[in-house]
Amino acid sequence: MSNPFFEPWRTPFGIPPFDSIKDEHYLEAFNEAFAEHNAEILKIAENQAPATFENTVEALERSAALLRKVGGVFFNMSSAHTNDVIQNIQMEIAPKFAAHQGQLFNNQKLFSRVSAIYSQKEEAGLAEDQQQLLEETYTSFVRAGAALTENKREEVQQLDEELAGLRTRFGQNILKDTNSFELVLDATEDTRGLPESVLKAALGEGDQRGKPGQYVFTISRSSITPFLQYAENRELREKIYKAYTQCANNDNEYNNHKVLKKIAALRARRAQLLGFESHARYMLDDRMAKTPEAVTELLDKIWEPAKIKVNEEASDLQDRIQEDGGNFSLASWDWWYYTEKIRSERFSLDPAEVKPFFELGKVRDGAFAVATRLYGITFEEAVGIRSYHPDVITYEVKDADGSLIGLFLVDYFMRPSKRGGAWMSKFRGQSNLDESVRPIVVNCCNFPKADPCLLGMDEVRTLFHEFGHGLHGLLSQVRYESQSGTNVKQDFVELPSQIMEHWAMEPEVLRSYARHYETGEVIPDGIIEKLLEAETFNQGFATTEYLAASYLDMAWHGLESTDEQDVESFEADAMQQIELLDAVNPRYKSSYFQHIFAGDNYSAGYYAYIWAEVLDADGFEAFKENGIFDAPTAKSFRENVLERGGTADPMMLYRQFRGRDPEVAPLLKNRGLAD
Numbered sequence: 100m101s102n103p104f105f106e107p108w109r110t111p112f113g114i115p116p117f118d119s120i121k122d123e124h125y126l127e128a129f130n131e132a133f134a135e136h137n138a139e140i141l142k143i144a145e146n147q148a149p150a151t152f153e154n155t156v157e158a159l160e161r162s163a164a165l166l167r168k169v170g171g172v173f174f175n176m177s178s179a180h181t182n183d184v185i186q187n188i189q190m191e192i193a194p195k196f197a198a199h200q201g202q203l204f205n206n207q208k209l210f211s212r213v214s215a216i217y218s219q220k221e222e223a224g225l226a227e228d229q230q231q232l233l234e235e236t237y238t239s240f241v242r243a244g245a246a247l248t249e250n251k252r253e254e255v256q257q258l259d260e261e262l263a264g265l266r267t268r269f270g271q272n273i274l275k276d277t278n279s280f281e282l283v284l285d286a287t288e289d290t291r292g293l294p295e296s297v298l299k300a301a302l303g304e305g306d307q308r309g310k311p312g313q314y315v316f317t318i319s320r321s322s323i324t325p326f327l328q329y330a331e332n333r334e335l336r337e338k339i340y341k342a343y344t345q346c347a348n349n350d351n352e353y354n355n356h357k358v359l360k361k362i363a364a365l366r367a368r369r370a371q372l373l374g375f376e377s378h379a380r381y382m383l384d385d386r387m388a389k390t391p392e393a394v395t396e397l398l399d400k401i402w403e404p405a406k407i408k409v410n411e412e413a414s415d416l417q418d419r420i421q422e423d424g425g426n427f428s429l430a431s432w433d434w435w436y437y438t439e440k441i442r443s444e445r446f447s448l449d450p451a452e453v454k455p456f457f458e459l460g461k462v463r464d465g466a467f468a469v470a471t472r473l474y475g476i477t478f479e480e481a482v483g484i485r486s487y488h489p490d491v492i493t494y495e496v497k498d499a500d501g502s503l504i505g506l507f508l509v510d511y512f513m514r515p516s517k518r519g520g521a522w523m524s525k526f527r528g529q530s531n532l533d534e535s536v537r538p539i540v541v542n543c544c545n546f547p548k549a550d551p552c553l554l555g556m557d558e559v560r561t562l563f564h565e566f567g568h569g570l571h572g573l574l575s576q577v578r579y580e581s582q583s584g585t586n587v588k589q590d591f592v593e594l595p596s597q598i599m600e601h602w603a604m605e606p607e608v609l610r611s612y613a614r615h616y617e618t619g620e621v622i623p624d625g626i627i628e629k630l631l632e633a634e635t636f637n638q639g640f641a642t643t644e645y646l647a648a649s650y651l652d653m654a655w656h657g658l659e660s661t662d663e664q665d666v667e668s669f670e671a672d673a674m675q676q677i678e679l680l681d682a683v684n685p686r687y688k689s690s691y692f693q694h695i696f697a698g699d700n701y702s703a704g705y706y707a708y709i710w711a712e713v714l715d716a717d718g719f720e721a722f723k724e725n726g727i728f729d730a731p732t733a734k735s736f737r738e739n740v741l742e743r744g745g746t747a748d749p750m751m752l753y754r755q756f757r758g759r760d761p762e763v764a765p766l767l768k769n770r771g772l773a774d
C-alpha cells in the first residue's frame with residue numbers, strides 16, 4: 100500500500116495532500132520517521148571528523164524531515180479534526196515520541212560533540228542566530244538530563260514517557276467529559292432571556308447532536324458564556340456552571356484528579372533529578388522571566404489593585420441583585436448574568452445591536468486590512484487548494500513587492516471533532532537553510548457555526564489574537580526552522596498576538612471593518628464610545644480569575660514534594676492564600692486546566708499571558724505615541740520582533756524595538772486598575 104507521507108507532495112505550495120492522507124497512514128509513517136531520524140542521528144554521532152557547528156548542530160537541524168512532515172499533519176488533525184482512530188494513535192504515539200526525544204538527548208556521543216562545540220563557542224566564529232542555536236541545543240541536552248549519571252538519565256527518560264502519556268490522557272478526558280454533558284431545552288422550557296442569536300446557535304448544536312428542533316447548550320466556552328450572561332433561570336445557570344466547574348471531575352472514567360496529581364508529583368521528581376527544587380524553577384530557568392520569584396513579583400503587583408476592583412464589582416452586583424428583588428448572595432453562576440445587566444444599563448449596549456456590526460467575514464477582512472496597512476502584505480483566497488475540512492479557507496499571503504510570504508488557513512467554526520479554545524498552529528514552519536521554505540500557518544477558533552456568523556467582542560479579540568500569532572509565523576525571516584516564528588521563549592510568544600488586539604478596538608480601525616452585515620452601515624460613534632468605556636468594565640473580575648489560575652499553576656509547580664496531593668484541598672489552600680472571593684473561581688480549575696496539564700509548555704507558564712501583556716501594552720504605547728499605523732514603528736516591530744523568531748534574547752529584541760525596558764503602568768491603565 101502506498102503512503103502519501105513517503106512521496107514528495109506535488110500539491111500547490113506543497114500543502115499536505117489531505118484527500119489522500121488516511122488515518123491508517125499515520126502509524127506506519129511515524130514508525131518510518133523515527134527509524135529514519137535514528138539513522139541520521141547515528142551518522143552525526145558516529146562521525147569520525149572533529150565536531151563542528153556544521154557537522155553536528157546544523158546537521159541535527161536538517162534531520163527529522165519526515166518526522167516533521169508526518170507530525171505537522173497529525174498533530175494538527177488531532178486538535179482540529181480528530182476521531183477515535185486518531186485519538187488511539189495519539190495515545191500510542193505520545194509515549195513513543197517522548198521516548199524518541201529522550202533517546203536523542205541521552206545519546207552521550209552526540210552530547211559530547213555538542214559539548215565540545217559549546218566549550219569553544221567563542222572561537223567558532225558563529226553568527227548571532229548560530230550562537231543562539233548552539234546555546235539552545237546545548238541547553239536542551241542538559242535540561243533533558245544528558246549531563247547526569249546513567250541511572251538518573253534513565254529515570255528522567257522514564258518520567259518523560261510516563262508524563263507524555265498522562266498529559267494526553269488529561270486532554271482527552273476533558274474532551275470526552277465536555278462532550279458528554281448537554282443541557283437540552285425545548286421551546287416550551289425555560290429559554291427566557293436568551294437572545295435569538297444564542298438560541299439559533301443552540302439549535303445548530305442540537306442539529307449536530309441529532310436533536311433537531313431542540314436547544315442544546317454545552318460546557319464549551321462559546322456555548323456556556325452566553326448562557327450564563329442571559330439565561331434568566333437561576334437554577335439552570337447553576338446547573339450548567341456546576342457542570343463546567345466539575346468538568347473531568349465527575350464520578351466516571353474521565354476524572355482527571357488522579358491524572359493531574361500524578362503529573363504534578365512526577366514533574367517535581369523530574370525537576371529534582373535535573374538539579375532544580377521544583378518544576379517551576381526548572382521551567383522558568385529557560386524563560387524570559389527566569390525565576391518563580393520574578394513571576395510572583397509581577398502577579399502580586401497586579402493582584403493588589405485587582406482585588407480592590409473585584410470587591411467593588413461584587414458589591415455592585417449584590418446591589419443589582421437586591422434591586423431585582425433577589426434575596427440571595429452573589430454566587431459564581433450569577434456573575435456573568437448581573438454583570439451583563441449592569442453593562443447593558445450602564446453602557447446601554449444591547450449585544451443584539453452591536454453584533455450585526457461584527458460579522459465574521461468582515462472582522463477577518465478587517466484584521467487582514469490592519470496587516471496590510473502596517474506591513475504592506477496582502478491576503479488573497481487561494482482557489483483550488485483542498486484543505487482538511489470544508490469550513491477551512493486558505494489564503495495566499497504576499498509581501499508588498501508581490502513575493503510569496505506563505506499560506507494562511509483559517510478554520511473558525513466549532514465542531515465535535517475539534518478541541519475547545521483557539522490557537523495558531525502550522526503545517527510547515529519557515530526556514531532558509533538550503534532553500535527558502537515558506538510557512539503554512541493555520542488559525543483555529545470555535546465560533547458557533549451560523550449564517551451570518553455574528554461575533555461578540557471577546558470573539559473579535561480572539562480572532563485578532565490568533566491572527567497576531569499567525570503573522571509571527573508568516574513574517575518569520577530566519578535561517579533555522581527551530582527558531583522560526585512562534586518558536587520563542589514561552590513568555591514572549593504572546594506579545595505579537597496580544598498587541599494585535601489593540602488595533603481591533605481602535606476607533607479608526609473599527610470604523611473601517613465594523614460594518615452592518617446587512618446594510619453596510621459604519622458602526623456609529625455612540626457604540627464605539629460605549630465599547631471603549633466597556634473595556635475597563637468587569638476588569639477586576641477578569642484580572643482576578645486569570646491571576647487566580649496563574650497562582651494555582653505556580654502552586655502546583657512550586658511543589659518541592661514528590662508526594663501526590665489531594666486535589667480539592669490543595670486547590671482550596673492555594674486560593675485561600677491569595678484570599679480569593681467566594682463568588683470567583685480561577686479561570687480554570689485543576690481538573691480542566693489544559694494549559695498546564697495537557698501540555699508542558701504552559702506549566703508554570705500560565706502567567707505568560709500577563710507577562711506578555713506588560714509587553715504588548717507598553718509596546719502598543721509606542722504606536723500610540725507615533726500613530727497607530729506609523730510606518731517606521733511598524734517596520735521596527737516587524738524587523739525586531741516578528742521576523743526574528745527565536746534567534747536572539749527576547750528582552751534584547753524588545754529593547755531594540757522599544758528603545759528601553761518594558762513598563763507595567765500601561766497595563767494597569769488599560770485594565771482600569773490605575774488612573
Ligand SMILES: [Zn+2]
Pocket residue numbers: 564568593596
Ligand atoms: Zn495566544
